[in-house]
Amino acid sequence: MGTRRFTAYSAKHLDELLRRARLDEEERLKVRAVATVLPFRTNAYVVDELIDWTAAPDDPIYRLVFPQADMLPADDVARLAGLLRSGAPAPELQAEANRVRQGLNPHPAGQMDLNVPRIGLDPVPGMQHKYPETVLFFPKQGQTCHAYCTYCFRWAQFVGDADLKFASDDVKQLAEYLKAHPNVTSVLLTGGDPMIMGEPVLKRYIEPLLEIEQLESIRIGTKSLAYWPQRFVSDPDADATLRLFEKVVAAGKNLAFMAHFTHPRELEPDLVATAAERITGTGATIRTQAPVIRSINDYPAAWEVMWRRQLTLGMIPYYMFVERDTGPQDYFAVPLVRAYEVFRDAYAAVSGLCRTVRGPSMSATPGKVCVDGVAEISGQKVFVLHFIQARDPALVGKPFFARYDPNAVWLTDLRPAFADRFPFEQIPQNTRLSA
Ligand SMILES: *Cc1c(COP(=O)(O)O)cnc(C)c1O
Numbered sequence: 001m002g003t004r005r006f007t008a009y010s011a012k013h014l015d016e017l018l019r020r021a022r023l024d025e026e027e028r029l030k031v032r033a034v035a036t037v038l039p040f041r042t043n044a045y046v047v048d049e050l051i052d053w054t055a056a057p058d059d060p061i062y063r064l065v066f067p068q069a070d071m072l073p074a075d076d077v078a079r080l081a082g083l084l085r086s087g088a089p090a091p092e093l094q095a096e097a098n099r100v101r102q103g104l105n106p107h108p109a110g111q112m113d114l115n116v117p118r119i120g121l122d123p124v125p126g127m128q129h130k131y132p133e134t135v136l137f138f139p140k141q142g143q144t145c146h147a148y149c150t151y152c153f154r155w156a157q158f159v160g161d162a163d164l165k166f167a168s169d170d171v172k173q174l175a176e177y178l179k180a181h182p183n184v185t186s187v188l189l190t191g192g193d194p195m196i197m198g199e200p201v202l203k204r205y206i207e208p209l210l211e212i213e214q215l216e217s218i219r220i221g222t223k224s225l226a227y228w229p230q231r232f233v234s235d236p237d238a239d240a241t242l243r244l245f246e247k248v249v250a251a252g253k254n255l256a257f258m259a260h261f262t263h264p265r266e267l268e269p270d271l272v273a274t275a276a277e278r279i280t281g282t283g284a285t286i287r288t289q290a291p292v293i294r295s296i297n298d299y300p301a302a303w304e305v306m307w308r309r310q311l312t313l314g315m316i317p318y319y320m321f322v323e324r325d326t327g328p329q330d331y332f333a334v335p336l337v338r339a340y341e342v343f344r345d346a347y348a349a350v351s352g353l354c355r356t357v358r359g360p361s362m363s364a365t366p367g368k369v370c371v372d373g374v375a376e377i378s379g380q381k382v383f384v385l386h387f388i389q390a391r392d393p394a395l396v397g398k399p400f401f402a403r404y405d406p407n408a409v410w411l412t413d414l415r416p417a418f419a420d421r422f423p424f425e426q427i428p429q430n431t432r433l434s435a
Helices: 011-020 025-034 044-050 060-065 074-085 090-102 171-180 199-211 238-250 270-280 300-312 336-348
Strands: 127-131 134-137 186-189 217-222 254-260 285-292 315-322 358-364 367-377 380-390 400-403
Touching (some): 074 090, 134 171, 171 199, 199 238, 238 270, 270 285, 285 300, 300 315, 300 336, 336 358, 336 367
Parallel strands (some): 217 254
Antiparallel strands (some): 127 134
16 A cells, blocks of 8 residues: 555546445435536545445545535536436536536635735736735645545635636746745645645745745645655655755745644554654644534544644644635534534643644634634623734734624624624725735
């Protein structure tokens, strides 16, 4: 297993894989119908080492990567399944899938327009500059992953619709932008998954950043440690990748490996421990994050076990997120009050060394909002919240309140308490960091 080369399983392997979960023909057709709308991709490691097939389709790792028949409205699924059953021409199937997709909020939090940085008047593609000190960069060759999570908020980037994609291969433009904005101290390479890129390509993005003096940290957002740890152990470019990481550290930059782990089982294989040891051996740090997802990790023990195991592997727990308002969110949504309880109970059970984690946090348009808890103030039950990050730094770290609502799943469901407006509703509409 350790020496096999990476190969992806895609929608054309779906029917065969679904038989392994003992789905009957009708159920398989429905899942395939969903997979015409939402992207599907996995690999042999996830299928053979992580999924417990005796528990599928209820197994949490199965649910993490395989589409479910009820992820989309039943009438949409029935119509798409009908087209598949009758062998409808591909363009007809595509048109119907596109129509369903459009109804799914493919672009959360103003992703397409609010954060586009500019050089002069020209927008710089493949970048977001939302917080003063941090720039996100989406390398063009990093717009896929070793496997796709069913709950991914960036799923629109993985389907064939060019309008929904944004990425850049122009690292010179990024460097130019950074030189013109000396307040930016952190670059976050994201995607997709930048670690899908081979070392020769990854190097072309990273090396020019080492010349930017003010840059303190380079982060890589990735799920590769969970979905393909071979990337750092036995892949042909594993050693070269580690040398590249060493080079970042030698240049005096912090290399933060932002590892996405959703479920404790992803941390169990020895291969993950070996990969983590090799990565931290370069001087890089590994920080961990994931959203709370209904039916996959929405109970405290999942997080407690993850944080403890991460600590022993030399990783630093970083964020617990609330699932974003995109795609089939209803399907995975956890009420804010439940996300808070899961966080609190797990946090209370671990040592202070794990309590570097923050959350549950919503990455919303005005910034990252943390649910600190539920309190009763002057006889009114309220949510206590604060900004961990904000477009407007003046908002960071100041408590504010919302009326308690047991069904609220996102910031937009909340109403202010003890005030007419939320603090972030007082920012002028045209605030644009990157203008
Ligand atoms: C979370 C996030 C960051 C990084 O924020 P930190 O609090 O520094 O980890 C940067 N940009 C966006 C858009 C984010 O959501």
